[in-house]
Amino acid sequence: MSFENEFAYTATQFEVVLGVFTLTAAVFAAVLVYSLATSGSIAPRYRLTSYLTGVVMVSAFFELGLLALRWNNAFAWNGSEYVQEGNLFSNGFRYMNWSIDVPVLLTQLLIVAGITGLAFRRRWAAFVIAGLAMIWTGYIGQFDEIDGGVSFWLWGAISTVFYLWLLYVAWQTIRDARANAPNPGIARLFQTVWILFLVSWTIYPLAYLMPQISFTAEGVVARNLIYSFADIASKAVYGILLAVIAQKVSAAVGYKPAIEAEEAFAEQAS
Numbered sequence: 254m255s256f257e258n259e260f261a262y263t264a265t266q267f268e269v270v271l272g273v274f275t276l277t278a279a280v281f282a283a284v285l286v287y288s289l290a291t292s293g294s295i296a297p298r299y300r301l302t303s304y305l306t307g308v309v310m311v312s313a314f315f316e317l318g319l320l321a322l323r324w325n326n327a328f329a330w331n332g333s334e335y336v337q338e339g340n341l342f343s344n345g346f347r348y349m350n351w352s353i354d355v356p357v358l359l360t361q362l363l364i365v366a367g368i369t370g371l372a373f374r375r376r377w378a379a380f381v382i383a384g385l386a387m388i389w390t391g392y393i394g395q396f397d398e399i400d401g402g403v404s405f406w407l408w409g410a411i412s413t414v415f416y417l418w419l420l421y422v423a424w425q426t427i428r429d430a431r432a433n434a435p436n437p438g439i440a441r442l443f444q445t446v447w448i449l450f451l452v453s454w455t456i457y458p459l460a461y462l463m464p465q466i467s468f469t470a471e472g473v474v475a476r477n478l479i480y481s482f483a484d485i486a487s488k489a490v491y492g493i494l495l496a497v498i499a500q501k502v503s504a505a506v507g508y509k510p511a512i513e514a515e516e517a518f519a520e521q522a523s
Contacts (some may be wrong), residue, residue: 256399256463257342257477260470262328267335271324277346277481278317284489285310291496292335292357296503302361305500309354313488316350326450347480354488356385362423362446365495365502366430366433379422387415391461398464410459429511435505442498449494453486 261271285307292303327342328335359380364375394408427447434440456479459466464475503511 254399254448255344255395257344258327258337258467258474259399259468260473262335262470262473263339264330264335265454266470266474267328269474271321273477273481274324277484278321279514280485280489281310287315288492288496291500292332294503295496295499295509296506296511298367299499299503301497302364302492305361305364306496307490308513309357309492312350312353313484316346320344320347323497329432337389340383344395345392348388348395351388352385355388356381358383358488358491359412359419359423361495362426364428364511366443367433367502368426368429376422376426380419383415383419383422387412387419390415395461398461401465405465409458413458416458420451423447425485433504439498439501439505441506442494442501446491446494449486449491451493453483456483456486456503480517 288306288310291376292300293442295303323340323342323346327337329338360377363376363380368376390408392413394405397403397408399407411428424447427443427450430443431440434443448472460479460483463472464477466472467475498512500514504515
């Protein structure tokens with residue numbers, strides 16, 4: 254059982270959590286529109302990344318909607334605070350959503366990085382295996398998050414091992430992408446992707462550990478703020494950044510719609 258069900262909440266605490274669910278869902282909806290609207294300025298070789306961003310945004314949007322509904326239905330106002338009324342809130346939806354989004358997000362990186370052939374297949378397999386193993390072992394561990402027993406720490410540690418493997422493969426991919434970038438500007442953007450990846454994905458364990466850090470209503474609010482910040486950074490910002498790189502690479506190889514889009518942006522910015 255998620256530790257969110259252990260507490261009563263002030264009106265402010267309840268509304269902050271509900272509001273952050275709503276805000277995150279709205280961000281995903283906006284990025285969905287952006288990814289589809291800008292896909293035409295990306296060369297066919299890289300365009301799939303925009304469509305995959307759309308898949309991630311739709312999946313994440315529905316996940317946040319379900320979380321908002323479960324949160325709203327799990328607690329009722331008794332005149333002074335929101336109390337648990339029998340319908341349990343669950344973070345399990347997050348893990349199911351990540352099972353879809355993580356492989357897709359990592360596939361996008363391979364596409365934009367220009368990895369092909371056997372290297373693509375090997376790294377894709379490593380990404381999928383490491384990503385799903387990281388998610389599912391963490392999911393098993395979170396069932397013991399209230400007691401904070403051996404299962405919680407053991408499965409959390411196993412999940413971390415898979416995360417480090419995933420991180421290494423991502424570093425290899427970005428290293429190769431930087432080496433093969435058409436110009437220094439694109440190479441710097443890939444470095445930005447690495448920093449974003451490193452920071453946003455490393456924030457998630459803080460939310461996983463929150464029941465042990467602060468077993469309070471304030472801890473619940475903090476955990477959901479952390480989850481939402483990490484989701485926006487690792488999905489929405491990441492998707493936009495990959496689209497920008499894909500457009501710039503497309504322009505560098507002479508794709509006319511990308512060149513025109515770059516020129517139009519430069520004109521508006523000047």
